[in-house]
Amino acid sequence: MLKHFPVLFLILLLPSLVSARWIDDIAVIENSAVGTVAFSHYQHLEALGKNCVFCHNEVFNIDPQKNQPVSMAEMAKGQSCGACHNGQKAFTVAENCASCHPLGDIVFNVAEGDASFSHEVHTEMYSCSDCHPDLFIPDRSRNQRVSMDEMSAGASCGACHDGDTAFSVDENCSSCHAME
Ligand code: HEC
Ligand code: HEC
Ligand code: HEC
Ligand code: HEC
Ligand code: HEC
Ligand code: HEC
Numbered sequence: 521m522l523k524h525f526p527v528l529f530l531i532l533l534l535p536s537l538v539s540a541r542w543i544d545d546i547a548v549i550e551n552s553a554v555g556t557v558a559f560s561h562y563q564h565l566e567a568l569g570k571n572c573v574f575c576h577n578e579v580f581n582i583d584p585q586k587n588q589p590v591s592m593a594e595m596a597k598g599q600s601c602g603a604c605h606n607g608q609k610a611f612t613v614a615e616n617c618a619s620c621h622p623l624g625d626i627v628f629n630v631a632e633g634d635a636s637f638s639h640e641v642h643t644e645m646y647s648c649s650d651c652h653p654d655l656f657i658p659d660r661s662r663n664q665r666v667s668m669d670e671m672s673a674g675a676s677c678g679a680c681h682d683g684d685t686a687f688s689v690d691e692n693c694s695s696c697h698a699m700e
Contacts, residue, residue, distance in 0.1 A: 551589060553659040557620055559601075579603045593672070617648045626660075633699030637677070655679055 547559045568574050576582050579600065586598075586599070587607045595602030595613045601620070604610045611619065623639035652658045655676065671678030671689045677696070693699055 547584075549584075549587075552633070553657075553662075554621060575603075630697065633693075633697040636695045636698070637696075665666065 545560055545562045547561065549557045549559060551557060562576075565571075581587050588647055590600040594600070594612060595605070598606065602613050605616075606615045607614070613620075623643065624638065626637040628635040628637070637660075657663055666676040668689060669680070670676065674682065678689050681689045681696075683690070685694060689696075
């Protein structure tokens with residue numbers, strides 16, 4: 521047994537060397553609504569064994585052009601990432617949004633002083649569905665710009681920043697805006 525150890529070791533090591541060298545770790549999936557989603561080959565090969573055919577080419581074609589965009593609703597029914605991320609083989613797409621979607625800070629360009637929104641701060645208190653998609657479609661280009669008057673009346677940030685649930689949009693200008 522022992523004298524086979526180096527051979528065994530090589531056999532086990534080889535696939536990881538091959539995958540590490542020959543394919544890029546991160547495949548970036550472009551989505552028109554949410555920007556980009558990063559997929560890590562290395563983490564998956566680690567979790568699944570070095571088994572390319574789990575995904576190629578039935579679930580994903582290695583040619584990105586050949587993959588149609590898939591909605592979260594379709595994923596929840598077992599397509600794309602949802603083939604495994606169903607709460608059984610791997611964590612479900614019905615939750616864990618932030619595991620796959622990077623949540624950066626959002627800057628709203630305002631002439632009087634840009635306004636900033638932090639996902640990090642808000643997702644400690646709320647879940648995604650408290651804001652998406654009713655208050656904000658998670659796609660910048662599809663949301664109408666909102667005025668401060670509309671916010672005071674309860675739109676956008678004003679749904680919570682009403683002086684009750686959170687500090688009011690009628691004051692505290694510099695809490696959100698880069699202005700004195
Ligand atoms: C858990 C699923 C999964 C496994 C297993 C997997 N891949 Fe992928 N692979 C993907 C996804 C997702 C993409 C991105 C597809 C897209 O962009 O539409 C991709 C893309 C690729 C691409 C194109 C890369 C690019 O940047 O355009 C190649 C090449 C590839 N995979 C090779 C492999 C090989 C070789 C293996 C086995 C060692 C493997 N994959 C295992 C999911 C997987
Ligand atoms: C063939 C099955 C399979 C497919 C398809 C698949 N995954 Fe996974 N994924 C797994 C398994 C198994 C794990 C590890 C177990 C877990 O974390 O629940 C995992 C873990 C992950 C993790 C956590 C990685 C870490 O360790 O931090 C992310 C993020 C992820 N997957 C994203 C994706 C995305 C995005 C897609 C679609 C583009 C996808 N996966 C498609 C099986 C799959
Ligand atoms: C396992 C990884 C994964 C998880 C978990 C996940 N997503 Fe996604 N999501 C993706 C990928 C990949 C795409 C892009 C798919 C494409 O373009 O084919 C996407 C696309 C989307 C889209 C645009 C398509 C659509 O359905 O309108 C929205 C919005 C979205 N995700 C929101 C969410 C929310 C909210 C959650 C949590 C409830 C979530 N996602 C959980 C991987 C994930
Ligand atoms: C308190 C409200 C709130 C919560 C909670 C929230 N978001 Fe957002 N999200 C926003 C706002 C505001 C925007 C920016 C909308 C715009 O630009 O018009 C945004 C934008 C996005 C975008 C687009 C990113 C971009 O750069 O434009 C994605 C993706 C997203 N959110 C995903 C999520 C996910 C996933 C969760 C849960 C983990 C979540 N959000 C929780 C308010 C929220
Ligand atoms: C779903 C409710 C909700 C929505 C929608 C919401 N917020 Fe908040 N926000 C809160 C709560 C609750 C707090 C913490 C309580 C407080 O500070 O009064 C908070 C805190 C903040 C803070 C202080 C964060 C810190 O660093 O301590 C800023 C800045 C902020 N929100 C900006 C925004 C902006 C900009 C928007 C709109 C794009 C927005 N919020 C939408 C509930 C919300
Ligand atoms: C909770 C965060 C928040 C607070 C507090 C806040 N704003 Fe805003 N404000 C925003 C966001 C976000 C936008 C951009 C909205 C959009 O484009 O959809 C905005 C837009 C604006 C605009 C451009 C739209 C318009 O109505 O003309 C002005 C000017 C403005 N704010 C001034 C103020 C002043 C003055 C105060 C204090 C009385 C204030 N804001 C308080 C978040 C806030």
